[in-house]
Amino acid sequence: MGCLCSSKTGPAHKVVTRSATFCSTRDFGDISFINPSPFRNFQTEYKLLKGPIGSGLIGEIRLCRQFSTSKIFAVKVVSKAGLPSDFVKKKSIETQVKIMQRVDHPSILKIFDFFEDACSYYLVMEYISSGDLYSKLDKYGKFSEKTAAKIMKQIFSALAYLHSNNIVHRDIKLENFLIEENDGHMVVKLIDFDTTTRFKPGQKLKGISGTVYYMAPEVISGFYDEKCDVWSAGVILYTLMTQNFPFGGESDKDIMKNITSNNVNFKIFEEHHSTPELLNFLKCLLDPYQESRISASEASRHPWILKYLFSPRVPPALKSQQKTFKNFLTQALKLWAVKNVVPSNELSDYHMMFLNIDKNFDGVISKQELIEFFGDNDNIEKVMEIADWNSNGVLEYYEFISLVIHGKTLKRHTGSILEVLDKENSGRIIISDLVSFLEYQLEGGFGFLDYKDDQGNEITDKDIVEMITA
Structure with a gap:
């Protein structure tokens, strides 16, 4: 077990401790x-x-x-x-x-x-119940390279997405990543947008923002771009591997001075027999010159991360599904369940699968990305028609999860699912009522499908369970 405290270990670094955020300027x-x-x-x-x-x-x-x-x-x-x-x-x-x-x-x-x-x-x-990345480091101590790589993949995927949308976070730190754990797998979620702002490519942001231990040298100088987030993520990786900040000091002023001096102790990684790929990656992230520092998307593809990323188990070949009311109802039920009932910590395998398929970091899965992952599948187009609930031509996160989730996962939660759908516990639900509920909850509709013959009919709880767990 590790211990995170406030004791000083020298001017070049400090044992990791929780730190306050400040923001001196904003751009609105x-x-x-x-x-x-x-x-x-x-x-x-x-x-x-x-x-x-x-x-x-x-x-x-x-x-x-x-x-x-x-x-x-x-x-x-x-x-x-x-x-x-x-x-x-x-x-x-x-x-x-x-x-x-x-x-x-x-x-x-x-x-x-x-x-x-x-x-x-x-x-x-x-709501993420398992605490933040700081608490995990405090609980487990130094992370293995394999565990750290999986965490950093998620962090850089989030940053690449934000940066591609001209958004810079400006307060990337351990405390701002929540964690859901399941069987040793960690799902990472970036939080706290209090210091976030938009940027224009090619133009520098001004002022100082963030948490001092994680600040990039250019932030301290007051002229920076989105790569300040990459530096901060590099500090996170350093702390995950050593349980120390790369820079410390007796005061904020001292810490900033040490950061701008760029005297990073990389020898500690050689002493701990870290891999050459990790050392190279850290030097790319903690490059003091923002112009030559790698981007978040480049970091997500770095050989050190790819080395430890396993390919999550691929589900069976995607089943061909006809464009029928029953198939749409089944998919809508699965979509509602994964969004509202299944805990996110049980989706860790599918979560990493999504990030691996999303090659351009836009937060959605295209038809071409599906084909590249599953192979040139003749059924992809039909599958997309069923799973693309909002008909925007791509699969959003929960749409994708509802497509690939295993029936056994949903079966564990059928009790909670039916508790909401069949509030009267009658064992059956009027189909038109179920459709209205799903359309309201999912903000979409079955409008283009003709299900008039089913509107007055009922569906049993047993039928629902069989549909979503098949």
Whole structure:
């Protein structure tokens, strides 16, 4: 077991400890406010549970339960009374909501709802129960190269996605990655968009933002671009392997001075007999010159990461599915279940499969990417028609999961699934009611399918179980 404490180990590094974030400047040039619905109210749709479980730069994190599904979410509650009266500070809420509502990537925490009342803002997000990356390092001590590589693959996939959308996070650190564990596999989720902003390619951002131990030299200088996130991720990798920061000091000023001096202790990796690929990777990430530092997408493909990435078990050949109401209903049921019932820690294999298939880091799977992974399958087009619920020509994360998930995984949760679908516990559900429920929950429809003959009919709980577990 490792121990993370605040004792100093010299000017060049420090034993890893939790650190505060600060942000001296923001750029809100293209931000416009996304209003929450004035016809909905947080208190009527969710129940706040116990006290705070965490906090961000602004606001506290609590748990809440959705009345309609009984599902547990995390919610960031930001008191208006606690915000400064100046306009710019208030815009930080708008910035976070706008960015989080637009991003859609399996390694980035998803925001599901946003509310505002007279006293507070409420950002409802998925709940990750296993703690953050800092707590895992504290619990397990130094990570193996294999485990660290799988974690860094997810981190760089998230960063490559953000950067491709002209978004820079600016506070990449251990505490800002939540972890779900299952049988030794870790699913990583990037959180806390309090310091996030947009950037224009080729233009530098100004000011200092982030957490001092993770700051890139150019951030300290006040002129930087999105590669500051890559440096910070390099600091994370260094800490995972050594349980020390690469730079330390008696004060923030000392730490910044040591960072800009670029005196990184790489000899420790030679002493621990680390692989040459790891040492090369760290030097690429902690390159003091942002122009020559590798990008997040390049980092995700580095030989050290690829060396330790296993190919998750590929499901059986994709079954040909006709465009029928029953097949669409089956796929919709699976999609709803993986989004609302199956715990994310049970999706770790499918999670890594998705990241491996998503070669261009756009957070979706194209038809061509499916073909490259599964082979030139004649059924791909038919499969896409069934699984592409919102008909946008690609498979989003949960659409993909619903396509490849094994029936045994869903079978473990049939009780919870039926508890929501068959609230009266009658053993059967009117098909038109089930369709309406799914269309509302999934924000889509069966509109182009003719199922008039089925509307008055009923489907049994047993039929539903057989459909989704086959």
